[in-house]
């Protein structure tokens with residue numbers, strides 16, 4: 001099982017973080033720590049949270065994710081949640097967690113495009 | 127060896143004549159002779175009285191004309207002769223037809239007539255009309271044999287008779303049932319009494335739906351066919367009612383309904399209309415169950431086809447209420463979590479009005495009045511996301 | 520196969536939440552629930568076992584198939600913790616006494632077909648949830 005094993009890959013100024021399939025609460029909290037420190041270390045501008053293998057999202061997981069998104073934003077980064085499964089999306093919605101301020105993408109490819117698009121645009125505006 | 131002719135017929139003319147007279151004087155029995163093929167060769171007064179044919183009309187005709195067409199179709203007259211030949215005699219009860227086409231219940235004895243060599247040269251057929259008592263017994267046994275619950279009701283609504291099937295379906299015995307109100311045994315006694323009143327008023331009812339309640343609580347859906355019956359003077363004595371258990375039919379109707387629901391669902395296709403765009407026309411009413419299934423299919427297809435845009439067309443949705451709107455919003459939210467976006471199309475004026483009146487906020491959702499307009503939005507969205515827009519300008 | 524669908528385990532540590540999710544997932548899959556319903560059941564399990572862990576410290580989860588007219592899965596979450604003072608308030612979205620989202624109880628209720636909450640201050644809490652197999 002991929003538990004406890006969070007992979008963080010840096011692609012240019014974007015961090016790709018793969019969330020394990022059935023993480024315990026510790027791993028989820030750890031994920032937050034690790035993401036924030038990596039963002040700082042690599043001075044990354046974008047973060048992709050790949051949750052394509054995640055089978056359940058409960059309120060604790062959702063809360064940690066939206067917190068992380070806010071924290072990353074405070075550090076000047078943009079987060080895209082990528083690859084949520086259909087059954088998970090339905091369940092999460094029904095649970096009442098809309099994660100509505102989070103960007104989403106169908107897969108990592110599209111997340112990369114979305115990020116570079118948005119980052120380029122804000123770059124251009126400066 | 128000496129030859130002896132017609133051993134079974136009386137030898138002297140005298141006794142032959144006496145026999146003839148005897149046979150003729152019998153009026154309660156139809157006595158006839160039949161040749162080996164079944165043609166009538168002689169006919170007595172009783173036969174004329176019971177079966178209605180004069181002897182000159184019937185002699186030479188085949189005796190199968192006394193049988194019902196069902197009996198003819200299954201070859202019963204011929205069989206009876208064959209059986210009589212092999213067994214030496216048969217006796218049975220059955221329906222017979224008179225000249226005027228009416229039927230009566232008869233007891234028939236057929237005996238073969240043989241010459242001294244044992245060769246059959248004919249049959250005697252003795253047919254007797256069964257007494258009223260016998261007829262009543264027979265009717266009773268038919269009624270008892272019926273798998274359908276049968277009941278007779280007096281004009282005051284009290285049960286006067288029932289068959290075994292009625293005992294089974296109500297869970298009450300004959301003695302418990304007789305004399306009680308017919309309407310007691312239904313989920314809606316009002317509807318039951320309305321029903322038999324209608325029979326007395328109109329003479330009959332057909333396929334009148336009722337639900338019989340068994341004493342153990344079980345309920346059986348039935349259809350009643352009922353009509354009045356009369357005494358000899360023509361006065362209405364009561365109602366004869368036959369119920370047909372339609373539980374099975376109801377079940378299969380439900381099955382059909384479910385199947386057509388499934389077909390309807392299958393016919394809500396999620397089509398890929400463009401690379402990266404799926405479209406689904408919603409048709410009919412959206413209840414929770416259907417929306418659940420629709421939502422699952424739409425989301426699965428979005429993932430499968432890797433489509434960032436989903437066009438949901440609600441042109442075919444007749445009405446929208448808060449719950450339906452809620453389901454739509456849920457679907458749209460879930461689609462967004464996947465990383466795709468819903469464009470709601472086919473929002474007719476009436477639907478737009480209802481949505482505003484219900485206070486449903488769809489402001490965060492892209493909506494268009496037509497599917498075509500929605501497709502334009504979808505392509506635009508794709509350009510924004512996938513293609514560098516300046517390349518296309 | 521049905522032996523899979525019945526079981527119980529204590530909830531004492533955080534990791535027990537993960538184990539409960541795993542076992543309940545197996546049970547729901549074995550009973551023939553579709554992937555979305557499985558996710559719903561597992562998510563509710565996650566919420567309710569976490570509530571046990573967070574608010575009561577420890578407790579027990581039991582699950583078993585429902586047979587009869589309608590088939591389904593029933594899960595019971597029992598603890599001898601502090602209990603919930605106002606159950607109907609706790610079932611309101613957003614109500615929390617911790618820094619949670621207050622979505623665990625109301626969300627689980629929406630995910631399942633049936634939910635009953637029995638709770639007494641100082642005695643503990645029993646929550647029973649059911650999901651019916653469609654068709």
Ligand SMILES: Nc1ncnc2c1ncn2[C@@H]1O[C@H](COP(=O)(O)OP(=O)(O)OP(=O)(O)O)[C@@H](O)[C@H]1O
Pocket residue numbers: 059060566570571574575598600601602603609610614615616617618619620621622623624625644
């Ligand atoms: N087993 C329990 N024992 C005692 N109190 C409980 C229990 N479960 C829930 N509660 C109370 O009910 C409140 C609501 O619970 P609920 O799970 O809905 O939200 P939460 O746990 O506060 O936040 P979330 O689950 O969204 O992270 C809790 O804050 C707590 O006060």
Ligand SMILES: [Mg+2]
Pocket residue numbers: 059566569570619622623624
């Ligand atoms: Mg909780």
